[in-house]
Amino acid sequence: xxxxxxxxxxxxxxxxxxxxxxxxxxxxxxxxxxxxxxxxxxxxxxxxxxxxxxxxxxxxxxxxxxxxxxxxxxxxxxxxxxxxxxxxxxxxxxxxxxxxxxxxxxxxxxxxxxxxxxxxxxxxxxxxxxxxxxxxxxxxxxxxxxxxxxxxxxxxxxxxxxxxxxxxxxxxxxxxxxxxxxxxxxxxxxxxxxxxxxxxxxxxxxxxxxxxxxxxxxxxxxxxxxxxxxxxxxxxxxxxxxxxxxxxxxxxxxxxxxxxxxxxxxxxxxxxxxxxxxxxxxxxxxxxxxxxxxxxxxxxxxxxxxxxxxxxxxxxxxxxxxxxxxxxxxxxxxxxxxxxxxxxxxxxxxxxxxxxxxxxxxxxxxxxxxxxxxxxxxxxxxxxxxxxxxxxxxxxxxxxxxxx
Numbered sequence: 001x002x003x004x005x006x007x008x009x010x011x012x013x014x015x016x017x018x019x020x021x022x023x024x025x026x027x028x029x030x031x032x033x034x035x036x037x038x039x040x041x042x043x044x045x046x047x048x049x050x051x052x053x054x055x056x057x058x059x060x061x062x063x064x065x066x067x068x069x070x071x072x073x074x075x076x077x078x079x080x081x082x083x084x085x086x087x088x089x090x091x092x093x094x095x096x097x098x099x100x101x102x103x104x105x106x107x108x109x110x111x112x113x114x115x116x117x118x119x120x121x122x123x124x125x126x127x128x129x130x131x132x133x134x135x136x137x138x139x140x141x142x143x144x145x146x147x148x149x150x151x152x153x154x155x156x157x158x159x160x161x162x163x164x165x166x167x168x169x170x171x172x173x174x175x176x177x178x179x180x181x182x183x184x185x186x187x188x189x190x191x192x193x194x195x196x197x198x199x200x201x202x203x204x205x206x207x208x209x210x211x212x213x214x215x216x217x218x219x220x221x222x223x224x225x226x227x228x229x230x231x232x233x234x235x236x237x238x239x240x241x242x243x244x245x246x247x248x249x250x251x252x253x254x255x256x257x258x259x260x261x262x263x264x265x266x267x268x269x270x271x272x273x274x275x276x277x278x279x280x281x282x283x284x285x286x287x288x289x290x291x292x293x294x295x296x297x298x299x300x301x302x303x304x305x306x307x308x309x310x311x312x313x314x315x316x317x318x319x320x321x322x323x324x325x326x327x328x329x330x331x332x333x334x335x336x337x338x339x340x341x342x343x344x345x346x347x348x349x350x351x352x353x354x355x356x357x358x359x360x361x362x363x364x365x366x367x368x369x370x371x372x373x374x375x376x377x378x379x380x381x382x383x384x385x386x387x388x389x390x391x392x393x394x395x396x397x398x399x400x401x402x403x404x
Contacts, residue, residue, distance in 0.1 A: 063133075064110055065099035066155075070133065076157050077199075082150025083107040092344025104144075107151055111141055114153075118225075120243055129243065130225045135160070138227050156199075162207040162229040173201070174348045175384040178368050182351070185334060186212035188399040189268075189292035195305035196338035201346040202296040203227050203272070205338055209294065213268060217292070220261040222254060223272035230270070237264065254278035255316065258285060271295040277316025279309055286331035291395065302335040302352045306362045325362050329354055333392065335364065341380050348384070355391050365391060 063070055069078050069088050077089035083101035087094055101107040115122050115131050122129040127143040138156040165179050185192065186209060194209075196202045210230045213219060218235040221228050226240045239261065244251035254271070258281040261269050269290050271282050274297045286293050297312075299305035306328060313324045332354050339349040347370055355365040365388055372382040396402040 063114070064106060065097070065101060066110070066153075068099075069097060070135070070137070070155070070157070073160070078153070078155040078157070080107070080151075080153035082144075082147075082152070084150075104150060107153075111143070111151060111153065114139055115141065126243065132225045132227065136227060136229065138225055158203070158227065158229070162231060163204050164211060165208045168205070168208055171345070172381075173205075173346055177386070178348060178351060178384050181368070182209065182334075182336070183212040184396065184401050186210075186292065187214060188395045188401050190333040190395055191286045191291060191293050191331060192334045192336060193305065193309075193332050194294070194296040194336045194338065195299040195302060196296075197298065197300060197340060199346075200338040200340045202338060204346075205336070205348070206270070206272075206294060206296055210270070213292070217267045218265060219268045219270060220264060220266040221270045221272065222257045222261060224254065224275075226272075228270065228272055237261075237266075255281050258282060261285075262288075262290075266290060268292040268294070273297060274309070274312060276312055279312035280316045280319075280327075283309075283313065283327045283331040287327060299337075302337045302350055302364055305335060305337070306354075306364070322360065325357060325360070329357050329362050333395070343375070343378060343380050345380060347380075353388075353390060353392065 065086065066078060066080070069075050069086075072090075075088050075090050077094075079087040079089075079094075081087070083104050083106065086097040086100060088097055089095075101110070111122060114133065115129055117134060118131045120129050120131045122141055122143060124143070127146045129141050131139045131141070133139060133155070136158055138158070140154040142152045144151045165174070165183075168174050169176055169179060182192075192209070194202050194206055207229050210219075210228075211232060213230075213233060215232060215234065217233065218237075219230060219233050220237045220239065221230060222239045224241050226238060228238075230236055239257045241254055241257060242250070242252040254276075255278045258269070258271065258278055262285060267290070269282070269285050270293065271278065272295075274282060274295050282293070282295055297305055297308060299308050309328055310321065310324050313319065313327070335350075335352045335354065336348060337350045337352075338346060340346050348368075349370045350366060351368040353365045353367055355363045357363060367386070367388050367390065368384050369387050370382055371385050372380055374381055390396075393402055
């Protein structure tokens with residue numbers, strides 16, 4: 001089949017030289033003409049011809065062998081390890097895909113096609129890039145020879161429609177009691193930081209949490225690669241970073257965008273993910289009247305996230321640790337930690353309040369914690385235990401949402 005695809009593709013490309021701006025319909029028509037005229041094509045059944053046409057079209061106008069995986073909504077992750085080895089995650093399990101790229105050159109062509117769609121650049125001088133597909137899927141690319149066995153593509157897919165809290169309750173990722181509690185905090189404009197490991201569902205949860213933001217709020221989102229799908233907010237502005245050009249100039253960083261956002265009269269700033277020195281700008285925004293701001297970060301626990309934030313601030317500004325901890329304690333109100341369980345489910349593991357500074361360190365006060373009680377039909381079961389009451393209620397009272 002691959003040999004047939006290559007032959008048809010080559011002949012179609014030769015004919016397409018005349019049609020520089022051919023539409024998808026014109027390309028499909030050319031493909032069918034070539035299949036009908038080819039000796040091997042005449043011997044194929046209609047079903048095989050349609051399959052051949054689809055493969056050729058995907059190699060010309062889509063993502064080649066990856067397109068079928070991208071279109072499958074049950075697949076959550078696609079991993080390309082060189083041109084011959086493709087893996088995907090489905091239902092929490094990883095499988096090897098039957099297809100492969102025809103050559104290293106074809107893989108490189110697809111990589112350039114992906115980055116060009118978002119005005120990104122990847123080459124020998126800039127061999128690592130984060131970008132996204134047209135459907136919003138997150139893409140990380142590492143070129144050879146940095147990737148020793150051939151260029152690597154990692155695609156994290158998201159649902160076409162953002163997941164809502166009701167769905168997360170149905171999936172037993174969170175309880176009704178915790179959702180109701182968090183909904184009130186969002187409405188009262190508490191600053192919330194979401195932590196978790198890779199694949200724990202931070203972006204999905206942030207999308208779901210944003211549904212509680214009042215509709216008359218001006219929201220600005222800031223991301224490295226646009227993934228958030230905030231809905232129901234008419235006054236929404238979305239910013240995305242930009243890599244440097246070939247001369248190494250004109251890059252626009254997360255820090256640049258946070259500073260720009262502060263001049264655009266935001267009510268709430270949402271930083272998709274804090275990874276480095278932009279943490280200091282985010283904390284300063286939270287400490288200067290932009291209550292209700294949200295962000296995420298990679299960490300193994302709420303306590304670990306505090307330590308990581310301290311390190312990230314130090315990347316951007318040489319401040320005494322006591323001053324950094326003061327910024328964190330006064331800027332962030334609530335920490336939410338997510339985890340991916342051994343049964344591949346994702347759950348809210350802890351909700352904690354930053355209660356202040358105690359013995360020179362940021363103090364955390366646990367509010368809810370997931371307690372595992374066992375397994376049933378291969379699934380982890382448990383409950384969310386209320387472990388404490390909110391200490392800082394000033395924002396609830398100011399919003400008229402405080403209940404004794």
